[in-house]
Amino acid sequence: MANEEIYYSEEEQNELFERLESLKGRINGNSENMKALMSFKTRRPMRSVMYRVPDALRQQNEDAYSPSSVSIGPLHAWDRPVRAMEGRKLSYMCCLFERTATYELTERDCMAAMIDMETVVEECYEEVKPFEHQRFAELMLIDGCFIIELFYRRCRKEEDPILENPYHFSAIQHDSLLLENQIPFFVLEKLFELTIKRIPENNNTQHSLTLTECVLSFFGDILMAKYIYPREDMNPYHILHLLHNCYLPPPENIAWDYLKDEDQVKSKHSATQFSNAGTKFQAGDYGTVIFDLKFSSAPTCFGLITKGYFKITPFYIYELTEPFLRNLIAFEQCCPSIYHFFTSHAFLMNILIDSEKDVKLLEDAGIIHNYLGSSETVAILFKDICKNVVPRRIIYAKVYNLMMEETIASWINRRTFLRLFFNNIYVRMTVIGAIILNVLTLLSSIYTMLSYYHS
Structure with missing residues (x-):
């Protein structure tokens, strides 16, 4: 049976070719993933960088991985506990646009940028539920602007109902750290460029504040290790990745x-x-x-x-x-x-x-x-x-x-020393003699010093 030739009918052959062509198309469509796999030693990241927490880890502590106050990104966008924040996120977005003094222009530019990025951003997620009432680009716009406005207020020490409430502030910090509650960092960078960078300073020059500075101002030194090393070449996938990189030693x-x-x-x-x-x-x-x-x-x-x-x-x-x-x-x-x-x-x-x-x-x-x-x-x-x-x-x-x-x-040496000390009279006499000699030498030195000072 093992030596028999396997026969495929013409219909089966055509079906197989169609499946292979479809598979090749899927591979070509995910060229970034294939390049990463083929050149793994170069440590190039996979296209999908927004991951679901494995079930085996989630079962240990569900609350440590799920947002309780605000959703960021698509993975928890429809969870009931976080729906109450949706209206407030919209207000934060509007406040961010108003800072630029060109509200309509900023709104249009930001939305256009999110539409252009929509397909690329969606491919960053391992799993995205179908959107029924909201476009993916719209979700990125609202969530991204909410983060930037809130973090900017924290960095500039502005009054804010979330920041001034310890419970709400801690809850937002917690939710913003979650692996499943992230959006790509390049989305935040683009929105930051179209909003905060357009806010004129006193001399009408471009705003010098960076997104990384805003993120670190919001979270601070979470582990309180008094060591944070933000590098310019980090290229983080998202906020959690940025914080991960900031605690690593310098590359050199x-x-x-x-x-x-x-x-x-x-x-x-x-x-x-x-x-x-x-x-x-x-x-x-x-x-x-x-x-x-x-x-x-x-x-x-x-x-x-x-x-x-x-x-x-x-x-x-x-x-x-x-x-x-x-x-x-x-x-x-x-x-x-x-x-x-x-x-x-x-x-x-x-x-x-x-x-x-x-x-x-x-x-x-x-x-x-x-x-x-x-x-x-x-x-x-x-x-x-x-x-x-x-x-x-x-x-x-x-x-x-x-x-x-x-x-x-060291333990073996200590045991060996103690065994020799208690079992061998010559070792005991040698050690005791060495101790007595050191004590006498010390006393002689002290006596000489005292005699010198009294003379």
Whole structure:
């Protein structure tokens, strides 16, 4: 049977050719995707950059991925909880047009730009429901103008009913960070150019404010790591991607060879276990990238025992931290051109934090600043946030494994030293003699100094 020739009738052959021609047409129509796949090493982004959160992640915490106050883009445009904001979004759009002093011209130019972009923008989304009452271009116009006007008011410290209400402001911040609640950044840039850039300053020159400045003014330093590095060459896909990039180290400081390392964490031990074995956790310097983790060791006890020092950049945990981290991780999981920095950081914290004792140890070291309340809450957060997440690489594998090896070696040396000390009288006498000699030398030095000052 395996050697029999497969026969297709003429009708079946024609049908097959038609299907192949249709498939070729679809491939040619998605040339950007094909180029990205064919040259994956160049890390070119896929055309679709607006992703749905995988169900396995969404099930862990639905509220962390779904908007509760405002929808941005098409994926949640028809959700009932966010419909109440639609009228307010229109008013923000009108206010933005009025700033330019050429209302009708700005409105016409913005709408024309969105119509020209409509097909390209729609192809950026993995999934878009059919629009029955509203054109896609109209949706982009209203949502984009709402974001720009609100962010501009925040940047200019203008009075605003949303910004002055802590609850509403926090809710809008939360919803604007969600992976499924984004519109392409090039849409925002075009609307920003046609609106804010047309607002004359005192000397009638073009407005110098940038969209990135407005975004960072609205969100600030979410992780409170006191490190944000906005680069001019970021080319973000959307606002969440912009914030993702702002926390990464400068390109010249990223050890790309280090990221290519295929090693995984060889074994898992918590912060408390490391501490009990002699490793000391220390807070890194503020103002350094949150991914800058360093391990070093130094000899102690006459060089017989090595003590390890694991330095981790401090970060803050409060209400907005979990949804921000969850959506960044979901973005890294979905987008093949993004390095897994936040995923790796969360995995490392999950390894180090096995219980609230580990959280308390990192809090005492000044590494974690907990504003959620109990240490147990933080421990649960990092356990849950890594469920159903598959990192391509844990970029801290080398650092962790080095700490593991050094700690084990130090522990073995300590055990060997103690065994020799208690079982061998000559070792005990040597160590005690060395201690007595050092004490006598110290006392002699003190006596000499005191005699000098009294003379």
